[in-house]
Amino acid sequence: MPDLLIELFSEEIPARMQARAAADLQKLVTNGLVEAGLTYAGARAFHTPRRLTLAVSDLTAQSKATVEERKGPATDAPEKALQGFLRATGLSKDDLEVRDAGKKQAYFAVIRKDGRKAADIIADVLDQTVRNFPWPKSMRWGNGSLKWVRPLHSILCILTTEEGAEVVPATIEGFETTNHTRGHRFHAPDEFSVTSFEDYEAKLKRAKVVLNAEERADAIWSEATSQAFANGLEVVEDKGLLAEVSGLVEWPVVLMGTIDAEFLSLPAEVLQTSMKEHQKFFSVRDAKSGQIVRFVTVANVETADNGATILAGNQKVLSARLADAKFFWENDLREAKAGMTAWTDALSNVTFHNKLGSQADRITRIEALARELAPVTGADAEEAVHAARVAKADLSSEMVYEFPELQGLMGRYYSEQAGLSSAIAAACQEHYSPLGPSDDVPNAPVSVTVALADKLDTLTGFWAIDEKPTGSKDPFALRRAALGVIRLILENNLTVSLTDVFASADGRADAANLLSFFHDRLKTYLRDQGIRHDIIDACIAMEGNDDLNLLVKRARALAETLATDDGENLIQGFKRANNILSQAEQKDGVEYSFGADVKFAESDSEKALFAALDRADEVIKPAMATQDFGTAMAAMAKLRGPIDAFFTDVKINADSEIIRRNRLNLLNRIRATCGAVADLTKIEG
Known part of the structure; x- marks a missing residue:
């Protein structure tokens, strides 16, 4: 089976485009070969500043012959239908067969295609690849019409078998394929021929070119x-x-x-x-x-x-x-x-967004947020406000103007030179963090305060002017900002009411919609940590869901509980109780939410469930008050056995209406007790 070698030799390709171009060459050629009926064992693409190379191993020598049958119109169909079918198949009427097709007869076309030699297929695929190559930017040169990233000089294309190598003949926009290439521009500029990929790679290295x-x-x-x-x-x-x-x-x-x-x-x-x-x-x-x-x-x-x-x-x-x-x-x-005042004053002339004012306006908002957040983060309020005031001063500096990527870092240097505290200097550098999922999260109180204030101002501001992310578009990096807030809160174990912060940051923002956006970001963040979305939904449905730290602690505890046999089986018992109760309440038009009395219990398992619920309530209520979700959910999981036994032994719809109502009220106790830790109706399965 032959091996294919292609090289597209040109002037210098920009470094940033090379790897993508090599991958595109491999994809376009191999996809084209497969679509034309050829198979291969492996393919590798390479790139240097002056060449894109593709080596395909064990290519089939030719495509297989094919036979395709197509059913056409009925024999009594209008002539136009028949002519359309003939055009589509490329056949004449004499080539068609007439067969029975249900109650009528119809025309059938049998289209036979002979196999094609690999060289013919490669020539066509290479032509299409070169003419339609997806360069981000391309150019024309000379009198030709071909567009390439830089002027193309030659196209090498050979098939190698045990008998030797042969050039795959093709002419593409004036370039005839050859078995020749060139080495290093200065050390080995002369042409030389190659017979295989191994020969090609070895001769290139001797010609001072490292292909890989x-x-x-x-x-x-x-x-x-x-x-x-x-x-x-x-x-x-x-x-x-x-x-x-x-x-x-x-x-x-x-x-x-x-x-x-x-x-x-x-x-x-x-x-x-x-x-x-x-x-x-x-x-x-x-x-x-x-x-x-x-x-x-x-x-x-x-x-x-x-x-x-x-x-x-x-x-x-x-x-x-x-x-x-x-x-x-x-x-x-x-x-x-001199105190950086000239820099901070200059920010009033720098527009942050035409609907959100200047950078100076933004700094004023961040200062106010920093003062509000300082008690939450444990930062000194005045120090946090001062840090917010100077955090972006370096944006006016000459160094950051020349090298924007140094923003924040230069702010730290300049704050130190201004004699400000180390906490303020650190905040100038760290308040941009985290910039991504792998970026470190600051933990110094002043840095955390300004970082939160910065990101929350961005989010509430753009929500207020209705500039939200849509689909894959997020021009203001609001998803990244929200993830930054989430990580700052969780990794620093902060208790923050986002609803309150939204209101004080920009009252125009749709707080409910913005909180929902945070919940969606949180789902993505926790999913990467192995916590299912339905578990998060069960916790979001609870009161206090704007406290992300509380929400995540609840979700992690629930995930741990559901990972146990008791927890998993409890969900089934809970759902059975909830379904029976909901159907009865809908049918009867009443709510069975109180009045379950152990004196009406008839069986031992029914009495045992009363006792188990009493014990669970004694643990769950104080545990929830102290946010000890692990203890609360462990107590809930212990209900699995009593609930299973109850449903095994007891008929809910008893003949006695008093007993029936009492048992329905008992089911409500199950729903209320379990519902105190999370909305288990959201759990799937």
Whole structure:
């Protein structure tokens, strides 16, 4: 069975597009082959800055012949119906068969298709793939009409069997397929032919091209860390940068350079960000001090001077970039030491949202919320308000204007320079957190207070102007903000009435709708922790569901209870009691909600259920008062046995109306006792 090799060779493909493009090439080609009747054993896609490559192994040599039967119109149908059927099948009337079809006769078409050679199918699939490739951005060049991300130079397409390799003949927008490719742009620019994927990969490596992106990344990281270790240093890990840099070079050459001493006093994060964003350099730090002291760059070429000229040029450009950063830093320090008032005043000229005012307006709201939340979080109210006032001051700084990703972090540095407390400085950095499900949650009271106030102001504000997430659209990241509030509350064990906070934050917001949004986010959060949605619904139905911490404690306790045999079987007993009671109340037009008296109990199991309910109430009521849901639900689960025995021994609809009413009232006690911990009617199964 032949192996297929395709290479699309072009000018440099942007690093951010390469991996997706390789995956698209594999998907488009393999899907096309399968749809045309070919099968294969495996497929692998590769990418370098100048090429997309696909290797398909054990491809069938040709598609199978097929026979398809189609029933057409009746023989007495109008001529138009027959002509339409002929056009659809591509046959003539003489090719059709007449057969019995129920009470009438009808035309039948037998469509036979011969198998096609793999090369013919590949040529068609490749043509469609190249012409319709889904680049995010593409261009035309020269006089051709083909659109590609960068000018395409050649298309390699071969089938390899035990007898040898052959080019799959195809012409696509003027490009004729070949068995030739080229190596490194500078080290091995001449063409060479290949006979298989193994031959292709080996010859590329000899031509200074590492085909596998993971291999390039591993080589970069290994050499960079080795050079750093030899100098008693360590490379700052950055997987995103590593992936990007491995997409910039075909033959990685790792070089370590120095940073001018005048820039070493800059904060480590400033150095790291500047080098990453402007130069694609890795930062190298002193493990003891954490200070960035050197950099690693990755060249795409080996030089006679071992990269000395490349490093000299890079260091010159880097010094110019860092001189800008140093200028921003020194200017910002002067403003910070002056109290940052000019920065906070400037925020009145920065629009947050045209319906929600300026950043300064928003800060005023966050301050008010911080004061209200401080007793809940245990923060000093004045310190929390001060932190809220300066938390976003760094948005006006020159450094954050240049590097927006440093917002918050620079706020911490500037607050420290302004002589503010460490708690306020930390809040400036941490109030944006958590930014995602894996981000750390702050636990310092002032940081937690401002983080909550910031996110709750965002949510209530956008709810007030009816800018809610819809479907997959969430332009203001409100789902992320809600998850942040949930994690801040739960991971810091806070008791917060969200309804009260919504009212004080922005009374225009639809509190019920916003609380429902939080409940939906909470379901997603808890589902990832293994808690079923129906369990959460059973707890949401209870009073106090705007206290998320209380709600989650109840849900976790219920989940643990239902994981036991007693808990699972209790649900069935509860539902049986509830169904019988509900039907009787609907039929009789009365509510059996009081009056169950043990003196009317006739059987031992009936008396035992009275006693069990008394014991459960004695435990559940005080446990619920102290939010000890585990104890309350354990007591509820113990009712499983008495309830099962009761239903086994007792007929609810007794001949005596007094006994019947008493037993229905007893069922109400079951519903009330179990319903004190959660709405068990919401539990499925």
